[in-house]
Amino acid sequence: MLQKLSASISRWALSAYFYLIVFYLIFPVLIIFPISLSNNTFLRFPPSNFGIRWYQTFVNDPAWMEATILSFSVAISVSILATVIGTMAVLALERRKLRFSNLLSYFMSSPLLIPHIFIALGVLIFTISLGVENSIFALIGAHTAIAIPYVVLIVGASHRQLDLTLERAARVLGAGPIRAFFAAAFPSLLPSVVAAAVFAFFVSFDELVIAQFLMNGRETLPMRIWADLRLELRPTIAAVSSLLIILTTVAMLLAELLRRRTASLTST
Amino acid sequence: MIWPALILLFMFILAPAIEIFRASIFDPEFTTEHINRIFGRDIYLTILWRTIKVSLVVSVLCAVIAYPVAYFIVKRPRQQQFAFLFLIFVPMWMNILIRTYAWMVVLGREGIINSTMIALGLIDESIQMLFTSGAVYVSMIQILLPIQIVTCYSAMTEIDFDLVRAARILGASPAQALRRVFLPLSLDGTITGMIIVFMLSMGFFITPALVGGPTDLMLANLIEMQVEQLNWGFAATIAILLFTSTLLFVLVIRSLSKMLTKFLGGGNL
Numbered sequence: 001m002l003q004k005l006s007a008s009i010s011r012w013a014l015s016a017y018f019y020l021i022v023f024y025l026i027f028p029v030l031i032i033f034p035i036s037l038s039n040n041t042f043l044r045f046p047p048s049n050f051g052i053r054w055y056q057t058f059v060n061d062p063a064w065m066e067a068t069i070l071s072f073s074v075a076i077s078v079s080i081l082a083t084v085i086g087t088m089a090v091l092a093l094e095r096r097k098l099r100f101s102n103l104l105s106y107f108m109s110s111p112l113l114i115p116h117i118f119i120a121l122g123v124l125i126f127t128i129s130l131g132v133e134n135s136i137f138a139l140i141g142a143h144t145a146i147a148i149p150y151v152v153l154i155v156g157a158s159h160r161q162l163d164l165t166l167e168r169a170a171r172v173l174g175a176g177p178i179r180a181f182f183a184a185a186f187p188s189l190l191p192s193v194v195a196a197a198v199f200a201f202f203v204s205f206d207e208l209v210i211a212q213f214l215m216n217g218r219e220t221l222p223m224r225i226w227a228d229l230r231l232e233l234r235p236t237i238a239a240v241s242s243l244l245i246i247l248t249t250v251a252m253l254l255a256e257l258l259r260r261r262t263a264s265l266t267s268t
Numbered sequence: 269m270i271w272p273a274l275i276l277l278f279m280f281i282l283a284p285a286i287e288i289f290r291a292s293i294f295d296p297e298f299t300t301e302h303i304n305r306i307f308g309r310d311i312y313l314t315i316l317w318r319t320i321k322v323s324l325v326v327s328v329l330c331a332v333i334a335y336p337v338a339y340f341i342v343k344r345p346r347q348q349q350f351a352f353l354f355l356i357f358v359p360m361w362m363n364i365l366i367r368t369y370a371w372m373v374v375l376g377r378e379g380i381i382n383s384t385m386i387a388l389g390l391i392d393e394s395i396q397m398l399f400t401s402g403a404v405y406v407s408m409i410q411i412l413l414p415i416q417i418v419t420c421y422s423a424m425t426e427i428d429f430d431l432v433r434a435a436r437i438l439g440a441s442p443a444q445a446l447r448r449v450f451l452p453l454s455l456d457g458t459i460t461g462m463i464i465v466f467m468l469s470m471g472f473f474i475t476p477a478l479v480g481g482p483t484d485l486m487l488a489n490l491i492e493m494q495v496e497q498l499n500w501g502f503a504a505t506i507a508i509l510l511f512t513s514t515l516l517f518v519l520v521i522r523s524l525s526k527m528l529t530k531f532l533g534g535g536n537l
Contacts, residue, residue: 007442018340018352021333025359025410028370031380035373085272092270108273111281113470115514117488118507122284125291125500145280148273206363209473209488213495225365229478233372241366252361253354260350 010207036238056238064224064240071205072222074136078143078204083197085144086151087189091181092161093152098260109149119146120213127214134216142210147200154259158192191258198255202248302505316509319486319519322476323469326408327462327521330416333409335458338420342427353421360414368459371407372398375479403479408469415468416461423457435507447461452532459525463518470514 039051058064089108093101111119123142127133162185170180208222215223221240228237292302306312341352358368374380375397382394397403427450435445473488487510494503 014336014340018337021337021413021422022355025356025414028374028410029359029362029367031373032366032370085276088280089273098270104270104274107277111277113467114281114285115488115510117471117473117491118288118511119281121491121495121500121503121507122288123280124495125504126284126287128500129287133497141276142280145276148277152273172471192467202361206365207491208365212492222363222365225369226474229365229369229372233376237369238373241363241369244363244366248361248363249358252357 005133032238032241032245035235038235038238040088040235055237055243057236058239058243061236063219067219067221067224070218074140074143074211074220075201075205077140078147079197079201081140081144082147082151082200082203083193086148086196086200087155087193089148090152090155094156105152108152111146112149114207116146116207120210121130123210134214135253136215136218139211139214140204142214143204144200146210147203147205150199150203151196154196155189155192158189158259160197162188182192195255195259198251200254279480288504288507291501292508295501299501305502306505306509312506314508315487315490316513317483318484319470319488320457320513322404322408322486323466323472326405326412326469327416327466329405329409330413330422330465331458331462333417334413334420334461337417337452341417341421342424353418356414356417359410360418364411364474368380368407368475369478371403371410371479375403375406398479399481399484401480401484401506404476404484407475407479408472411475412465412468416465419461419464420454420457423460424454427453427455445535447532452529455525455529455532459521462525463521466512466521467518470510 036054037050039049039053045104092098093105093108093109118144123138124133127135128139132138147191164185167184170184171177175183206222208220208226211220211223212226219227221244225237225240228234290297293299295301298351337356341349341356344352375381377394377396377398381397382391385391386394428524431453432445432449435449440448472486473487473492476484476486477489477492487506491503491506491510494500494506
């Protein structure tokens with residue numbers, strides 16, 4: 001009796017603890033929404049009157065808009081490049097008996113473990129010594145390099161679940177290797193490839209330090225936010241943040257569901 | 269087909285890393301000027317030590333706080349687990365800049381905590397919370413905790429719960445079964461998570477700069493300041509200091525954790 005009571009108390013305490021931690025993780029993010037809807041000139045809580053004034057400021061300010069467009073174009077290029085190059089690497093790593101294939105996998109995931117500030121400084125010094133500093137291609141390249149490990153991990157995990165019989169059958173029936181791959185294997189790989197593309201997009205879209213070091217003059221969205229945060233806390237940032245929170249949650253949730261769907265489809 | 273990836277990683281990871289090593293000792297002739305500068309003044313070693321200290325505290329606290337959370341999720345029925353994990357994923361996906369900004373809003377002089385407490389009459393004047401070390405810890409732990417929870421959780425899903433049940437049948441109390449069977453089995457995932465959190469916090473840049481005071485700056489902030497002053501050689505030397513000390517401490521954490529695993533696995537009940 002006593003034991004049962006203490007077991008149910010500890011179960012109750014554990015779930016109370018869980019929700020406390022969830023509150024700690026999510027509350028600061030949620031609080032941004034009401035602030036973004038205030039019409040006050042300065043940041044204050046609770047807001048005294050509500051409106052969409054700061055959203056209008058964001059949309060009508062050319063500096064914010066240019067930064068948004070630049071970030072989108074860099075992130076879309078990175079997403080495409082990283083997904084294609086990463087998927088190709090997965091196919092090579094998983095299908096060919098490469099020498100040093102373990103070593104190559106480690107090398108592929110190394111950018112995950114190196115601080116971005118280290119990569120930022122390295123690429124900066126490298127571009128200076130090559131005389132090609134302040135180029136948007138260096139930024140896209142560096143972002144692609146740090147996005148590749150995510151693609152390799154996500155697509156690699158899904159490829160290991162793949163049943164290769166169908167593709168072999170297609171080969172036996174006379175399809176070339178490329179056609180057999182796209183007809184038989186690629187459709188089941190596709191959800192994880194899309195998920196990887198979304199992850200890669202946000203790796204670039206959220207990245208500050210590398211952009212800060214490499215770009216001189218043109219600002220990405222994180223650079224714009226960073227510059228504003230260092231000077232003063234205007235509610236424009238709350239409006240921008242709210243939009244980004246919604247965008248990130250929706251896109252990443254879709255990606256995660258796609259990733260899980262492939263995992264469960266192939267495992268049953 | 270692996271070549272495009274290798275070329276890209278060579279150009280944007282390996283070659284730049286080599287360039288950092290080169291820039292730290294050649295300027296353009298061989299020089300130990302930058303290394304002498306680091307060891308010549310206390311301030312740089314103070315910042316190095318602070319960076320290590322903050323990262324150690326953050327990774328240990330994350331491990332301790334995350335463990336019960338991961339345990340709670342893994343004990344739910346399989347179909348429910350994703351819903352609970354989702355609550356951890358949403359903050360994890362969020363941009364670090366935005367999450368740090370959120371803490372500025374919560375902790376600021378006219379922020380949520382201060383204005384609520386003033387409205388309730390608990391305090392008369394705002395308490396200084398933003399721009400303190402406490403603010404750095406609270407925000408860094410909030411930012412890194414989801415990574416620890418997810419790593420710990422996925423290690424726990426590999427554990428065979430029949431082993432815990434067997435221990436119970438053989439007469440262990442719930443606490444004993446947890447400590448003697450479940451804890452040693454889940455320790456590896458916890459340590460892996462701790463190492464990841466430690467490595468990430470060693471390179472932290474945004475949070476100390478925005479919510480910390482002038483005495484909370486970390487190595488990454490020092491690197492940025494040197495880059496702004498165009499001292500690339502010195503910035504490179506600090507970057508190498510950051511890299512080697514991270515590596516060194518990861519090795520220390522790993523060997524300590526091996527000793528701990530042995531200690532928990534063997535010995536008496």
